[in-house]
Amino acid sequence: MIFRLALLLFMAVAAIQLTACGPDAAPSGSTITVEKNGSPIIIGPILTNPTGTATTTKTQKYRVSVADPKGLPMNDIDVNFLGQFSNGQNIDFGGVIGTAAITLATSQKTGDFGFLDFAITSPYYAIGNVLSFPSNQTAAPLATGGNLADGIYSYQITSLDFAGESTAGGTIAATVTNVTPTTATGSVTLTWKAVPGATQYNVYGNISPGAPGYLVTIDCSSTASPCPDPVTFTDMGQYYPAGATPPATNTTGVGLNSIVGTAQATSGAALATFDISF
DSSP: OHHHHHHHHHTOBEEEEEEOOSTTSOOTTOEEEEEEOSSOEEESOOOSSOOTTOOOEEEEEEEEEEEOTTSOBOOSOEEEEEEEETTOOEEEOTTSSOEEESEEEEEEEOOTTSEEEEEEEEEOOOOOOOOOOOOSOEEEEESSSSOBOSEEEEEEEEEEOSSOBOOOOOOEEEEEOOSSTTSOOBEEEEEEOOOTTOOEEEEEEOOTTSOOEEEEEEEOOOSSSOOOSSEEEEEOSOSOOOSOOOOSSOOOOOOTTOOEEEEEEEETTEEEEEEEEO
């Protein structure tokens, strides 16, 4: 019974719509921007025994901005919240409507600076669902497609969820040999098997023969365009290694009951579609 509850919470899917109409709605030509406002906030101990009465919560704040056709922020614009969560877990929109199961409805206005903040709060549990590092990693060099010089390029890849990052496992390498040794036109295509539960991947590498470091994060959290399996990234030399290296300890596995869905923000003729994912 505990396993079934945990699975339902982890598979929570949200579809949220924000609408506005009437005299306080944005006029034609206005634009709406919605973005995450900070990182998820966890309040309470990390629990390992999921129950329906646990008090630990995870909150993600969002900011909705409305601008007129000239790009100036619009104050006192109505935004209505409507939504439904498929598994009936309790969601609290920043204390505006309190806690409601399944169906939500409320209304807010943009503030003095042309934006409003809202928050989604959900139960939060740890189930030990630790991610592995990506398997079936390959590195294929090409003489074209980038600006890598001749040399050996090494890479390490880690998996991430909403809680942390896995270790890297091993190192893969590729030798770039350009058509003209003095002309840097090479690239390296990396592929790896998708890790169930991973929302992102970090790629670490080096500029031959320099020290390795963080290169880029591959984001697979979008519900509209998730990463394929296998995942692919081509190093064209556009990212320079930063100082960070793969972690020595796996910190994944506390990403239960992630809130994932597609949402809309509308006010009058203005509309923005965005992902909710935390």
